[in-house]
Amino acid sequence: MNESIWTIPLFPLETVLFPYTALPLHIFEPRYREMVMHCLETDSPFGVVLIREGREVSDPEVQLHEVGTLARIGRLRRQPDGRLHLLAIGEERFQIVRVIRHEAPYLKAHVRLWRDHEPFDWDAEQQYADAVAQRFREFLRLALDAGGLRVEEIELPHSPTALSFAIAGTLQLEMPLRQYLLELQDARERLRLVDQILETLTSALASEILPYNPDHWREYVNPN
Structure with missing residues (x-):
């Protein structure tokens, strides 16, 4: 730092x-x-x-x-x-x-x-980040599908640190959790928590427990 x-x-x-x-x-x-x-x-x-x-x-x-x-x-x-x-x-x-x-x-x-600590194994961190990015794309497509919207491609940051923040910023989270994610200095741990949240939200969307308004997601993608 x-x-x-x-x-x-x-x-x-x-x-x-x-x-x-x-x-x-x-x-x-x-x-x-x-x-x-x-x-x-x-x-x-x-x-x-x-x-x-x-x-x-x-x-x-x-x-x-x-x-x-x-x-x-x-x-x-x-x-x-x-x-x-x-x-x-x-x-x-x-x-x-x-x-x-x-x-x-x-x-x-x-x-x-206030910066993240350097990852111990950058290649492993990047592989995990790529997997989380793919899960977020799937979640976002599911959220948009509920409103009849389609996207060709969702652009996300490549680095684990930037990706974890970009995803956290789009999710509708309580402020204490948002602040906790902001303060974390471990990109992998932040990605892990974001991944858990994505899993919960995806399950809720799939079972129609969480009726997300597709308009919330328009600003993050370019619908065709």
């Missing part, structure tokens, strides 16, 4: 952003509009972090989880009333070293990167 420490703006939310995934955000508070403008002007990321205790963004004493995700600003649309609609693109994870509460209108933090 890179132990260098630097300062970033924080955007506390009641959701988890995974690396290699995207999160639409609607920014209306002036202090967070200021934060977005700062990031645009300096070409720098901000940190998305799950709230542990307190109210979303409006609580200056909000308690945060320790691990979050760096986000770059993708698409940005300004509204006439000053609100901002943007797409936050998840990059690397970070660990909060210290929260800075009174330096700016928005929260900042000293952070360091």
